[in-house]
Amino acid sequence: MSDSVPSALVDDKSAVKTPAVFSAEEEAGIRESLRRCPAKGVEAAIEFRKTGDPKHLPVVILGIFERFVEPDLRPRLATADSDDLRVIEDLGLDSLTMMEIVMLVEEITKTQIANDELRQLSTIGDIKNFVDCRTRGLPPPPVAIVYDSAVLLERMPIQPPFLFLDEARVSATKATASYRITGQEFFLQGHFKGNPVMPASLMLEALGQLGVWYLLAGLPVEEGKVVGAGTIFFASTDGVRCHRVCKPGDVLTLQLKPKRVKAPLAVFEGSIRVGQEKAVIAEEITLTFGLVDAPAPAPKPAPEAELQAEPAPQV
Amino acid sequence: MSRVFITGVGFITSIGNDAGAVETNLRELRHGLATYAPFAADNIPVKVIAPVRGFETDAPDQEDWVIPAPYKLKRELLRGMGPNALYATCALEQAIADAKLSPADVSNDDTGLYAASAGSPVMLTRSINRMREAGGVMRCPPLSVVASIAGSVQFNLVAHLKIKGASGGFVSACASSSHALGFAFDEIALGRQKRMLVVGAEDGNVDAILPFAGMRALSTNTDPNTASRPFDKKRDGFVGTGGGVGLVLESEEEVMRRGVTPYAELLGWGQASDGHNVAISHPDGLGLAAAMRRALKSVGMTAADLGYVNAHATSTPIGDVSECKALRTVLGEHAARVAVSSTKALTGHGLSLAGAMETAFCALAIRKGFIPGSAHITELDPACEGLNIIRTTQAASPGVVLNNSSGFGGANVCLVLRPAV
Numbered sequence: 228m229s230d231s232v233p234s235a236l237v238d239d240k241s242a243v244k245t246p247a248v249f250s251a252e253e254e255a256g257i258r259e260s261l262r263r264c265p266a267k268g269v270e271a272a273i274e275f276r277k278t279g280d281p282k283h284l285p286v287v288i289l290g291i292f293e294r295f296v297e298p299d300l301r302p303r304l305a306t307a308d309s310d311d312l313r314v315i316e317d318l319g320l321d322s323l324t325m326m327e328i329v330m331l332v333e334e335i336t337k338t339q340i341a342n343d344e345l346r347q348l349s350t351i352g353d354i355k356n357f358v359d360c361r362t363r364g365l366p367p368p369p370v371a372i373v374y375d376s377a378v379l380l381e382r383m384p385i386q387p388p389f390l391f392l393d394e395a396r397v398s399a400t401k402a403t404a405s406y407r408i409t410g411q412e413f414f415l416q417g418h419f420k421g422n423p424v425m426p427a428s429l430m431l432e433a434l435g436q437l438g439v440w441y442l443l444a445g446l447p448v449e450e451g452k453v454v455g456a457g458t459i460f461f462a463s464t465d466g467v468r469c470h471r472v473c474k475p476g477d478v479l480t481l482q483l484k485p486k487r488v489k490a491p492l493a494v495f496e497g498s499i500r501v502g503q504e505k506a507v508i509a510e511e512i513t514l515t516f517g518l519v520d521a522p523a524p525a526p527k528p529a530p531e532a533e534l535q536a537e538p539a540p541q542v
Numbered sequence: 543m544s545r546v547f548i549t550g551v552g553f554i555t556s557i558g559n560d561a562g563a564v565e566t567n568l569r570e571l572r573h574g575l576a577t578y579a580p581f582a583a584d585n586i587p588v589k590v591i592a593p594v595r596g597f598e599t600d601a602p603d604q605e606d607w608v609i610p611a612p613y614k615l616k617r618e619l620l621r622g623m624g625p626n627a628l629y630a631t632c633a634l635e636q637a638i639a640d641a642k643l644s645p646a647d648v649s650n651d652d653t654g655l656y657a658a659s660a661g662s663p664v665m666l667t668r669s670i671n672r673m674r675e676a677g678g679v680m681r682c683p684p685l686s687v688v689a690s691i692a693g694s695v696q697f698n699l700v701a702h703l704k705i706k707g708a709s710g711g712f713v714s715a716c717a718s719s720s721h722a723l724g725f726a727f728d729e730i731a732l733g734r735q736k737r738m739l740v741v742g743a744e745d746g747n748v749d750a751i752l753p754f755a756g757m758r759a760l761s762t763n764t765d766p767n768t769a770s771r772p773f774d775k776k777r778d779g780f781v782g783t784g785g786g787v788g789l790v791l792e793s794e795e796e797v798m799r800r801g802v803t804p805y806a807e808l809l810g811w812g813q814a815s816d817g818h819n820v821a822i823s824h825p826d827g828l829g830l831a832a833a834m835r836r837a838l839k840s841v842g843m844t845a846a847d848l849g850y851v852n853a854h855a856t857s858t859p860i861g862d863v864s865e866c867k868a869l870r871t872v873l874g875e876h877a878a879r880v881a882v883s884s885t886k887a888l889t890g891h892g893l894s895l896a897g898a899m900e901t902a903f904c905a906l907a908i909r910k911g912f913i914p915g916s917a918h919i920t921e922l923d924p925a926c927e928g929l930n931i932i933r934t935t936q937a938a939s940p941g942v943v944l945n946n947s948s949g950f951g952g953a954n955v956c957l958v959l960r961p962a963v
Contacts, residue, residue, distance in 0.1 A: 263605065295617075324618060326684045334681070 249277045260334055264290040272335045281362045284336065285355050291331050292351060295324050303503075310352030311482065317503050328354075336362055347371070371398035374444065382443060383436070384456045388413055391433035392481070395440050402441040402483045406433055410475030425473040430507045434497040435461045437481050438514045442493055449490065451521050458517030462492065466510025477501045483512070491515050546730045547797050547804035547962055550641025550790035551902040552633040556592035556746075556783045556889050559610070560636065565906055568914040569935050573888040575766035575781055580748045588760045590769040591751055592783035592890035599625035600747065602668055604689075619702055622685035624662025627698045629786030630743035634699060637739070637788035642802055645704075652736040654708030656726045657696035658718035658894045659742065663749040665690035695743050695786075707735050713894075716854070717813075717949030718742065720897030723789065724811035724955055730793050731810075738791045742898030746784015750893075754782065757821065759858060770891075771918035772855035772862055772884035773926045780856040781890035787899040804962040805905035809843075809942075812836025816952025823861050823948055827868025830854070833954035834872045834944060841958050845876040849941025850913050852900050854948045855884035856891040863925045865946065870928050881932045881940070883916035897947040901957055904943045908961050911939045 254273055261269045268290015275283035293304050296318050303312060314320050320328070329340050332354070338361045340348075347370040348354050356368045374395045383390060395404040408415075408425055415423035442454040473479060483495040493514045499507040551561060556574025558564040567574070578591040580600075598608035604620045613632045620628070638648060647653065669686030673679055683689075688697050693711045700709040708729055712721040719742025726738035744750055754760050761779035763769040770781040797804055814832035816824040823830070838844060851869060855862045862884075870877050885903050892899050907913060915934040922931065943959045 321618060323621075323684050327621075330681060330684075339680075 249273075257335060260331060261290070261294075264294040268293070275335070279362075281359050284358055284362065287335055288332060288351065288355055288358060291328055291335075292318065295320060295328055300503075304351075310350060310355065312351050313349050314351065314354075315349070316480070332358060338362060369399050371396040371401075371403075372444070374440070379440065382456070383440065384459070385436055385439065389432075390436065391429065391479075392436055392440065395437060395444075397441055397444045400484065402437050402444075404433075404437045404440070404481045406479045406481065408473060408475050408477050408479070415475065423475055425477075425479075427467075427469050427507065430469070430473065430479070430499055431464055431467065431509060431512070432461075433479065434481055434483060434495075434499065434507070434509060434512055435514065437483050437497075438493060438495050438512060441483060441485065441495070442488075442514065442516050449518055452518035453521045454516050455519040458515075458519070460515050462513040462515045464509055464512045466508070468508045469506070470508070471501060471504050471506040473499075473501060473506055479506065486511070490518050543731045544733060545794040546727050546791050546808045547794065548789055548806050548808055548901075548905045548959075549792045549797060549802050549804045550637040550639075550643070550788075551805060551905055552636025552638070552640060552788040553785075553899075553902065554594055554597070554629040554633045554636075555785040555787065555892075555899060556594060559594075559596055559632075561640070561906060564903070565910055567888060568885065568903060568907070569912055571888060571915055571917040571935060573766070573770070573917060574783070575769055575890060577764070577766060581752070586752070586755070587762045588752065588755050589764040590761065590766050590781050591746065592770070592781055594629060594746060594783075594785045597625070597628070599628065599745075604628075619698070621683070622688040622694075623698055624665040624689050624694055625745040625747060625784065626659045626662050626743040626786065627689070627695050629784065630657065630659070630695045630699060630741045630788065631702065631786070633743070633786035634703070634739060634741045634788035637741075637790050638703075641790040641792070642800070643737075643790065647737070647800075648739070649704035649706055651706050653705065653739070654726070654729060654735045654737075655696060655700050655703065655705045655739040655741070656708070656710055656712065656722040657693075657699060657741050657743070658712045658722040658898065659692060659695040659744055660713065660715065660718070660750070660894045661692035662690045662694060662745050663753075664745060664747055665694075667749060695741060699739075699741065703739070705739075708738070714951070714953040714955075715949035716856075716891070716893050716896050717947045717953040717955045718894035718897065719787075719899075720811075720901070720945070720947035720955035720957055721813070721953070723791070723808070723897060723901055723957055724813065726791050727808050727811055727957075730791055736793045736796045739788065740791060740898060741786060741788040742892070742895040743786035744784040744893050744895045746782060746892070750784060751782030754780075761857060768918055768920075770857045770887050770889075771920070772853065772857045772887055773866070773916055773923055773931050774857075774919045775921040775923045777857040777859060777862065777923070779858055780886070783890035783892050783895075785892065785895060785899070787892075787895060787902050789898060789902055789905070806908040806943075806959045807962045808901075809958040809960055810837060810841040811955065811957045812838070812840055813953070813955045815954065818952050820952075821950055823864040824952060825860070825864060825867075827864035827866075827871070829952050830865060830946060830948055830954040830956070831868035831871045833956040834868065834946065837944065837956035837958050838872075843942065843958070845873045845880065847942050848873070848876065848880045848944060849939070850881045850883075850904075850907075851944045851946065852904050853882055853884045853916075854896070854946040855916075856886055857884075861948070862923070865948075866923075866926045866929060873929070877928050878930055880930055881913050881936065882929050883914055883932050885914050885916075887917035887919075888914075897945070897955065897957070900947070901945050901959070904940070904945050904959050907940050908943065908959060912937055913940045 816829035
């Protein structure tokens, strides 16, 4: 089995470990450890330990989060996009609480999460994926790579004063970025008179820019080829809804999830949040792009290695 | 040198969780001692402690603790606390409110915090047991160290109150919180800080108190009404207590600027060590006498100026006699006049909490104009002869007050207070 087989391709049944005999004492131990968690999380944990089937784990993990999250934020865990919730920014937990959560997860799943692995996990989805891979005996999913503003400035075809990304993170499944509206942006002088508001069109532009970066920094689209920085253009957008006015001082959290990426089109679903508030939703953002030859000689590394190696695209 | 005033006090004690209740109990000599259920076993010879009321902190998980209104602590704060830090937080919040301080008055470069506690033995035991037995090294709660070691109180409070000035802790056993007050006085007097928050706290539970039984230091008297009786001929050891007491000290400039009425002026302090024994006070009270003399000298006073001494006297046979000798030496011809009492008859002995608790009692007595009596004396120990040990509360201003504290290793600290004028 190659190191890079995605967990989704593995037959569930083959991954299910034969469980050891599950004693009443163990069950009591789990109930004690999880006693402040919701009942369905506790039952799922017991089922997991009885059967060894990782399908129970998402409910266990959500249950453990529910126990630690302040009551007024708990309803967010029940929403459809709870996997995208960031532990610190969205759920208000600190790194020490994250450690408590990890200790409980380790105890229930009988796994170990090392400190450097822990540092890479920022959303509930990250943790679910990580634990899923770990209990199936698979290597952990590739982690997001963080790009700071210096790297973005060096490699983005778009430059200030029209660059709306301060920092970006790219993984195989999504790209996120942040942008702080400084108040010094040139367009705020006129938009609006005496009332600076980031234009909605530029919020979409920012999402488009993150798409550009995803294509430049992301997984190889075709063997021996990379996306040419000068070939990427905005093509279309659909299903755009603006929920919140964004003003100087707001920190925008941009997120794109690729739906289809096949030359010459890349289709994403995008969102912008400020703290925990929705600002913009775009059901589809489409960019066109062209491929150019990768710098020769083109090696054939595993996707994980490719991500870490960050080959400079030909510009 | 700036003058230093006490502008706020807060109490979580066996005789009350607010200044009003504490004042009433001090005036009426109502004690806070009770038969303690966890000491019920036949092989435990000690039966009485002075428990903190309204809190329940015996459960291993802090989220199961009962914390009375109006106090509310978030889980993320509570998880790094033992009972001592919880009591300290509540007491200090009370003192801050009492001094009418805003969050900005507390969190700035000119405000510091000193704390005193011996740590939380029960929290330490639980986390070590968990490491050794239940879960292994990686299953210690992440904040178990913060919640248990001796600095726990200041770690929590300095972070929680966003203290920006001086901070630290004092660990001289039963002299700890008097040391904290003394050095806090210095910070203000020397112009380093304008305001200091000082808090003493102890768990006051089985693991904090019972180890003193092996030392034969605890009273085995089973009657809560007489178990703590400093200066009484039949005293047989101290009664343990816990809780937290907070004080706000401020410079004269700050008092004037804010326009608050202080409880009392903290005039100065002195300290000296016995150089004698790790756990037994010097038989003639040499170190304590030296501490009292230094305290008086530092404020330019003599025994003639004193009105009241709040004695350290814990109700142990040896310690109380040592202190009486020290008092006779220092008070000299004024011994028969200066009122002496030990409020530990009412509260038991608060260990690291004692100095702060009794200084706050003195501050209350000065503001309200009374001198708390030394309760539970049926027959005065002849070794106390020549001293004016007052058995009942006197409705008179105490004037200039000395507050004594002595700790393990022979550490002695003496604080001097007087009415604010």
